[in-house]
Amino acid sequence: LFEGVNMTIVRRDTTRDSRDAEKHQYRVVGLELVTGLKARDWSAFSRPTSEEAWKAAPFGTVEIVESGPRAGARARPDVRSGVLLYRGPGELAGDRFSIECVRLTDGHLCLDIAGAGSFEISPSGERIVFRSYFDSTAIDLAKLAAIAFGAPLLLALARRGRFVVHASAVLTDHGAVLFVGASGSGKSTLAAILDGLRWSRLADDLAALDARAPALGPRLLTRLPQPRLSFAQQPTWAPESVPVAALFALVPRSDRVALQPMTKSEATLEIVRHTAAARLFDRPLLEHQLDFAAALAETIPIARLCVPWRTGVGPELIAAVSRALAGLAPKGSPCP
Amino acid sequence: VIASKTPFDLSGLVPETTVRARPAVTWRELDGEAVLLDLEHGRYFTLNRAGSRLWRTLGKRRTLSSLQQDLVENFDVDAETAWNDLVELVRDLDHHALVVLDRA
Numbered sequence: 001l002f003e004g005v006n007m008t009i010v011r012r013d014t015t016r017d018s019r020d021a022e023k024h025q026y027r028v029v030g031l032e033l034v035t036g037l038k039a040r041d042w043s044a045f046s047r048p049t050s051e052e053a054w055k056a057a058p059f060g061t062v063e064i065v066e067s068g069p070r071a072g073a074r075a076r077p078d079v080r081s082g083v084l085l086y087r088g089p090g091e092l093a094g095d096r097f098s099i100e101c102v103r104l105t106d107g108h109l110c111l112d113i114a115g116a117g118s119f120e121i122s123p124s125g126e127r128i129v130f131r132s133y134f135d136s137t138a139i140d141l142a143k144l145a146a147i148a149f150g151a152p153l154l155l156a157l158a159r160r161g162r163f164v165v166h167a168s169a170v171l172t173d174h175g176a177v178l179f180v181g182a183s184g185s186g187k188s189t190l191a192a193i194l195d196g197l198r199w200s201r202l203a204d205d206l207a208a209l210d211a212r213a214p215a216l217g218p219r220l221l222t223r224l225p226q227p228r229l230s231f232a233q234q235p236t237w238a239p240e241s242v243p244v245a246a247l248f249a250l251v252p253r254s255d256r257v258a259l260q261p262m263t264k265s266e267a268t269l270e271i272v273r274h275t276a277a278a279r280l281f282d283r284p285l286l287e288h289q290l291d292f293a294a295a296l297a298e299t300i301p302i303a304r305l306c307v308p309w310r311t312g313v314g315p316e317l318i319a320a321v322s323r324a325l326a327g328l329a330p331k332g333s334p335c336p
Numbered sequence: 337v338i339a340s341k342t343p344f345d346l347s348g349l350v351p352e353t354t355v356r357a358r359p360a361v362t363w364r365e366l367d368g369e370a371v372l373l374d375l376e377h378g379r380y381f382t383l384n385r386a387g388s389r390l391w392r393t394l395g396k397r398r399t400l401s402s403l404q405q406d407l408v409e410n411f412d413v414d415a416e417t418a419w420n421d422l423v424e425l426v427r428d429l430d431h432h433a434l435v436v437l438d439r440a
Contacts, residue, residue, distance in 0.1 A: 264366035265382045272380060283375045287362055290373050294364045 027240075028149075029162060029208045029221045044234040045223060066130040066144070081105055086279050093146035094227075103282040109155055111280065119152040125159030128152050149225075154277040158285050161212045162221065163292050164276040167247070169203040169220055170194045171238060174245035174325045176202055176220040179305070180274040181250035186309060188228065190250065193314040202235045202242065204228055206276065209244065211295040218244040218296050245325055246301045247271070254306035257316040259324055267302035268293045301325070349423050351401035354438045357394040361434050365392070372434060381432060386411060387425055394435065400426065 026045045082104040090099035098114035107123035117132035130148065154164050167178040168191035177199075179187040188204050195201035204226040211218040222238040249262070249270045262270065271293035272278070281289060296302070303324060307317065357363075360376040370388035372381040383391055389410065390403055400422060407418035429435040 263369060265369040265371045268364070268366060268371050269380055269382065279378070281378070286373060286375055286378060290362065290364055290371065294366055294371065297366055 028223050028225070029157065031223075044231050044236045045225060066132070082110070083282070085109075085282055090151070092150055093143060095143075101280040109159075109280070109282060111152055111155065113147070119148065121152060121155045121159065123159070125156040128156055151277050151280065155280060155285075157208070158277070158281065158288070161288065161292075162208055162210050163289060164206050164208045164224070165271060166205060166274045166276055167203060167207040168201070168205065169207050170199040171202050171242060172199050172245060172321075172325065175243040176207075177245050177321060177325070178203075178207055178220070178247040179250055180247060180270060181252070185250040185252045186307060187250055189309070190307065190317065194318065197314045198318055200235075200238070201233070202238055204233075209292070209296070210241075211292050211299075214295070214299075216243070217299055220244050244296070244300050246303075246321070247296065248303055248305035248321070248324075251304050251306045252309065254308050256306070256308055257313065257320045258306040259320055260304040260306065262302055262304060264294075264297040264302075267297035270302065271296050301327075348439075349400060349426065349437075350439075351399065351404070352439065353400045354397045355394060355400065355403070355426055355429075355435050356397040357391065358434055358436055363391065374432070374434060377433075379432070381434065386421075390422075390425065397438070 028045055082102040084100070084102055086099070086101040088099070090097055092099070092113065097116070100112040100114075102110045102112070104110050104120075109121040110118050111121070112118040115133070117130060120129045120131070122128070128148065130144065130152075157164065165178070165180060166187075167180045168187040169176050169178045170191055179190050181187045191201045191204060202220060202222050203224070205228060206224055206226060208221040208224045209218055210221055213219075219241045220243075221241055222235050223240055226234060247267070247270075248259075251260070268290070272289060275289055275293070278286075278289060301324060305317075305320070307313070358374075361372055361374050363370050363372045365371075365388060368385040368388055370383040370391050372383065372391070373379075374381075386407070390406065393403070393406070400419075404415065404418045404422050407413060407422060408415055411418070413421070426435065426437070430437055
């Protein structure tokens with residue numbers, strides 16, 4: 001299951017070769033991450049001291065290489081050499097950039113960040129190359145690392161069959177329960193409430209999922225840094241892989257706690273809607289994303305969860321979700 | 337030349353009109369309902385069971401009359417109801433560029 005990833009960020013330009021000597025290793029989404037840059041706030045995911053634990057899961061390789069600037073004042077890819085997938089604003093590592101994503105004719109995905117450079121993700125998702133502009137001043141090394149572990153990594157992981165969904169998640173007796181919803185729908189708040197009661201938070205906003213092994217069912221890969229959680233709140237205590245028990249789409253501003261069934265086609269679209277970085281996907285990724293979402297919809301219960309945001313609602317939510325997990329949820333009533 | 341630039345006249349759908357799925361549209365069926373994905377624009381659509389049953393057959397060019405016949409045979413509807421529902425669906429599919437229409 002854990003066909004992990006070994007990533008290396010190595011600066012190749014003539015002035016910074018000395019940085020190659022310093023490597024940091026992390027365990028992320030069942031993968032080994034090796035980087036010449038220190039990823040801020042990722043120390044909770046440092047390589048475990050136990051070699052046995054480290055070697056327990058086999059892993060593949062994804063390498064991130066910084067190649068240095070291209071010849072010429074600008075490194076922007078030529079859209080004519082590929083298919084433009086997205087052009088517009090994008091938030092990367094907390095900052096807004098003008099970005100462009102192109103599928104090049106050789107199958108690479110090129111994510112261009114105006115004023116900085118571009119990331120090229122190989123067709124197999126095993127290699128990411130960052131090329132800075134000659135006149136780049138917009139991104140320092142820390143920011144470069146933070147960006148590299150964002151959208152470029154999500155694209156590489158998607159090409160390796162792992163999709164990241166904007167969802168919070170908690171660990172229950174039945175496995176991981178995920179909550180998806182639009183920004184502001186309360187998925188982080190809900191996970192925080194449940195974390196303080198009976199269940200434990202596995203994810204705050206980003207849930208990495210692997211649905212490639214039908215015999216195992218969908219799995220939540222817990223080793224993914226949650227940007228808005230503190231060092232102490234990162235779910236490094238959890239097993240690296242947890243079976244997904246159910247997924248709920250939050251319906252805020254309801255009068256009372258209630259569950260509303262969804263058809264599998266609706267559930268598929270709900271998962272598609274909340275997949276991270278999906279607007280940068282090329283055609284093959286879109287097809288794989290559809291397969292991924294359909295596999296989830298086929299194998300786990302998915303329903304709408306109506307949530308009234310008021311004090312003391314936590315136990316009601318736990319009871320409702322527990323009933324759903326036990327297959328006892330009443331059907332048919334719309335959200336109040 | 338002018339005629340070739342005129343949009344297809346949807347009100348002119350006739351039994352001999354043919355329809356087929358656009359190659360850039362992929363789909364999956366779940367519990368009898370179809371989820372369509374327009375790979376060119378990254379847009380998704382769903383079809384209910386009746387629509388899904390029709391969509392399944394659109395990998396090849398079909399005439400509206402043969403599709404109407406399918407509906408009559410498989411759903412308990414008369415020919416007129418089947419035709420009206422079929423035209424409505426085909427118009428929707430064409431509006432979203434999910435099918436290719438052609439006169440016989």
